[in-house]
Amino acid sequence: SAVISQKPSRDICQRGTSLTIQCQVDSQVTMMFWYRQQPGQSLTLIATANQGSEATYESGFVIDKFPISRPNLTFSTLTVSNMSPEDSSIYLCSVVLLDTQYFGPGTRLTVL
């Protein structure tokens, strides 16, 4: 299995500001995924991040709002830009290892 860490684990932010979430994996992986989980809901894929190329965004998510970096095979960041209360969610990073998907512990974001 993969061991995934995320920073920060939680944050409370003001409207209009930005927050960058870090994801570190203990194995080299080709693809990393970023998910959003709104309160009481299932997980929604934001984007897939491949090392050395632009992230691929799902319908309804755009790079200006959720810029992603993937500088190497074990690390990625997701930025939530110009935040509004509707961005209050849990954000999870995820990787696939041996055809199984593993998840980080999540970042709980509250926007006031």
Added chain:
Amino acid sequence: AQTVTQSQPEMSVQEAETVTLSCTYDTSESDYYLFWYKQPPSRQMILVIRQEAYKQQNATENRFSVNFQKAAKSFSLKISDSQLGDAAMYFCAYRRYGNKLVFGAGTILRVKS
């Protein structure tokens, strides 16, 4: 497009009893993976069990087992000897080789002592 349906928004089970969570999915593919994930209040997504579609034998992990009916596109999770620590949101998920994971809406499991 593939879809995953969990028809039980919430289930309850008495401690030490057995409970079954339902999941159906829709796909035209023959090779894929199915998963059950557990998300306790800590919000960590924990892999419970995985099933490869080409395997006829149902996967088991200790107290957790699945009933995989490929023709019926059904993938239920049975939890035996339920414990208080089993209380969580359970997500059924589907993944075709090389593709993204598709989740169901989730089932909240409550365990009564």
